[in-house]
Amino acid sequence: MVNLGLIRRAWLEMRGPTIAFGLAAMVVSTMIHFALPRFQKSLEAFQLPASRLMNLNNLRSAMLGTDVSNAAGREIAAGVAWSHPFFLALVFAHIITVCTRVPAGEVDKGTMDVLLGLPVSRLQLFISETIAAVGTSCMVIVLSVIGSRIGNSMAPEGMTPDLGRVVMVAAVLMLLVAAVGAIAMLFSTITDRRMRAVAAVLMVVVASLLLNYLGLIWEPAKKAVFLSLLNYYRPIGPLGQGAWPLRDMAVLGGIAGAVWLAAGAWFSRRDLSTT
Amino acid sequence: MPESVIEVAGLTRRYGQRRGIEDVNLAIPDGSLYGFLGPNGAGKTTTIRVLLGFLRPTGGQARVFGLDCWRHSRRIKDEIGYIPGDLRLYPWLTGKVALSLFGSIRRRDLTAKGRELAEMFDLDMNVKVRRMSRGMRQKLGLVLSLAPDPRLLILDEPTSGLDPLMQDRLQDYLQRAALRGKTVFFSSHTLSEVERLCERVAIVREGKIVADDTLGELKRKAGHEVEIAWRPGGSRGVDVVPGLVLSTRTDVAWSGMFHGDVRSLMRWLGGLEVEDVVVRRPDLETLFRRYYEVEARS
Numbered sequence: 001m002v003n004l005g006l007i008r009r010a011w012l013e014m015r016g017p018t019i020a021f022g023l024a025a026m027v028v029s030t031m032i033h034f035a036l037p038r039f040q041k042s043l044e045a046f047q048l049p050a051s052r053l054m055n056l057n058n059l060r061s062a063m064l065g066t067d068v069s070n071a072a073g074r075e076i077a078a079g080v081a082w083s084h085p086f087f088l089a090l091v092f093a094h095i096i097t098v099c100t101r102v103p104a105g106e107v108d109k110g111t112m113d114v115l116l117g118l119p120v121s122r123l124q125l126f127i128s129e130t131i132a133a134v135g136t137s138c139m140v141i142v143l144s145v146i147g148s149r150i151g152n153s154m155a156p157e158g159m160t161p162d163l164g165r166v167v168m169v170a171a172v173l174m175l176l177v178a179a180v181g182a183i184a185m186l187f188s189t190i191t192d193r194r195m196r197a198v199a200a201v202l203m204v205v206v207a208s209l210l211l212n213y214l215g216l217i218w219e220p221a222k223k224a225v226f227l228s229l230l231n232y233y234r235p236i237g238p239l240g241q242g243a244w245p246l247r248d249m250a251v252l253g254g255i256a257g258a259v260w261l262a263a264g265a266w267f268s269r270r271d272l273s274t275t
Numbered sequence: 276m277p278e279s280v281i282e283v284a285g286l287t288r289r290y291g292q293r294r295g296i297e298d299v300n301l302a303i304p305d306g307s308l309y310g311f312l313g314p315n316g317a318g319k320t321t322t323i324r325v326l327l328g329f330l331r332p333t334g335g336q337a338r339v340f341g342l343d344c345w346r347h348s349r350r351i352k353d354e355i356g357y358i359p360g361d362l363r364l365y366p367w368l369t370g371k372v373a374l375s376l377f378g379s380i381r382r383r384d385l386t387a388k389g390r391e392l393a394e395m396f397d398l399d400m401n402v403k404v405r406r407m408s409r410g411m412r413q414k415l416g417l418v419l420s421l422a423p424d425p426r427l428l429i430l431d432e433p434t435s436g437l438d439p440l441m442q443d444r445l446q447d448y449l450q451r452a453a454l455r456g457k458t459v460f461f462s463s464h465t466l467s468e469v470e471r472l473c474e475r476v477a478i479v480r481e482g483k484i485v486a487d488d489t490l491g492e493l494k495r496k497a498g499h500e501v502e503i504a505w506r507p508g509g510s511r512g513v514d515v516v517p518g519l520v521l522s523t524r525t526d527v528a529w530s531g532m533f534h535g536d537v538r539s540l541m542r543w544l545g546g547l548e549v550e551d552v553v554v555r556r557p558d559l560e561t562l563f564r565r566y567y568e569v570e571a572r573s
Binding site: 003004005006008009012013109110111112113114116117118119120121124269271272273274 | 324327328329330331348349350352353355357358359361362363364365367372376377378379380381382416420
């Protein structure tokens, strides 16, 4: 079922983007986890009027995807950092790059005939790509966790969240990345053009971000917010309560699994060759 | 009769409304050098892609080593070396890395054989594909497909980009491989190399096989090319012998095709005022053109 040569090939292709995105995510994570706790601390020093405090809470709630009016400053700072759009953009860019390579990228480049001319089954190819995508995504997330700890180490005292809780956030983030990756694989399987697949999955991610944001500030959008992938990634929960968000994890895992199976089924049946 | 390595029956493949191949029938015996001829867009590559399990047939059957090409594609490819017509390789590969990588995918060590082939093709295995010329990339593709020493070689326009010396080396290698019992399925639109290399050819036109036979038999069926140069006034009042179809007829020269016993042609010529005569079997190029012209007319 697993062909180590195929995994090696995937790694040789993915290592450049993985190292680049991983280091970028680490640097950004370091900076955000260094700066946000300081900013949060300085905010707490001010006595803001109630109306302005409410506005600020709304803004942070929208960003974190949950009500933060009762959360402590340390959790809010870490929560904002873990759901910062710049950081998420890097993580998503990596998984989209990796998961649109086969088959759309291969067909686009014209290398599909050589790859599929080798004694490999489509299932082997699909599974090898999945293993490589999961492995490289883990690397990017681990580097992000390392970056967060480096940033936190320079943060004011009492602003560093517990490592166990950060690991929980990282695990939920991994499931979110898996869901985005599975969607990218599905689009890559459906189309022969990599840019089309990238555009389609970007639309899903941007729509999720938008829906998640609108759901918190606009009543009609609340009913549709369950459709947003980001609705199930709420770092403030595990950071504040220290409990696994099992429901969110089940939804993200379910989406990732179902879409991955659909992509695999399509991949095994479709025509594949350089056009 | 040797067992058929490739058996194709009524194979049809369409791309929506567009024609791919239609009702293709082939039986390629084990250990043969088989030429698959046709111009670009005739359906050669589509046939090959169905054989390798890239495309699912719309109708008919395609079997390699007795196994269904779509369902048992992986097992079949274990014993196939394939080079695509429009070869593209990963730009970050060097020859050495490619050999090691393809070896690990095939789960066998290709290093020694690959090195030997690289020497034969005069290829530097340390250069990255992105820095290679078209000919070098083609050589690397050949090294990678020949190195496993597979039972069946499916080569789609394998000599494109190769200089004549390398073409000769490849042809020699393929002839030796056939002597060792390997089967070579050689797709090309370069007629001279197919004529030199292959024992049997199929000609494909607009998705259909229009001829499939040994070269000798195709030539026999095609008859003889005849060129007659007449002495002054020699052709005046001469009736054409039965079986001779003229394509050119002037007072001093006739040319055309003769179908029938060549001795009757000689007897007829013996009694005429002939300056010079050429009678020969047509070469593959002439045959090929005739199949295309005849088909186009019909």
